[in-house]
Amino acid sequence: MRRLGDLEAEIMDRLWTWQRPATVREVCDDINTTRPVAYTTVMTVAGILHTKGWLVRTKERRAWVYTPARSREAYAAALMEDGLGVSKDRRAALLQFVEGMSAEEVAALRQALENVGTEAEA
Structure with missing residues (x-):
């Protein structure tokens, strides 16, 4: 297994810490409190984490909500x-x-x- 990339690790860290499902907007807004990152970048990386099996996503209204698949x-x-x-x-x-x-x-x-x-x- 390869290590998570920097942004992958930031996203996973927030979801593990929060211990609740979250949208890309929530994750992006939180990362932007410490450094700038584009919403589309976070959305792309969350999609990659989902494809790799690290995140589970469910549709709520018009947004995907992400939850860690593994601890x-x-x-x-x-x-x-x-x-x-x-x-x-x-x-x-x-x-x-x-x-x-x-x-x-x-x-x-x-x-x-x-x-x-x-x-x-x-």
Whole structure:
């Protein structure tokens, strides 16, 4: 999976943060509070995200309303999986990744591994 482009990431970030469906106009207006972007540009990129499977859209009156098809966490997990896939030695790459984690992140990883272990036994 390729990383999201800059504007793709901005659009997804807003939709993930808002946790509600939104129109291109809402997204565009919010982005324009920090930098200028054309409505048609946001509309085009939202359409691309829909085609890529990152957004679901439904028609409300005359406008498309967009909702993320996948969570921010699913995106992060896919990026990590791709990162591991680049290495010829996945174990070494994973070790490097874990060594850079905080104590809280290591504890969360341990808990996740325990949960996966108990789910596999069930």
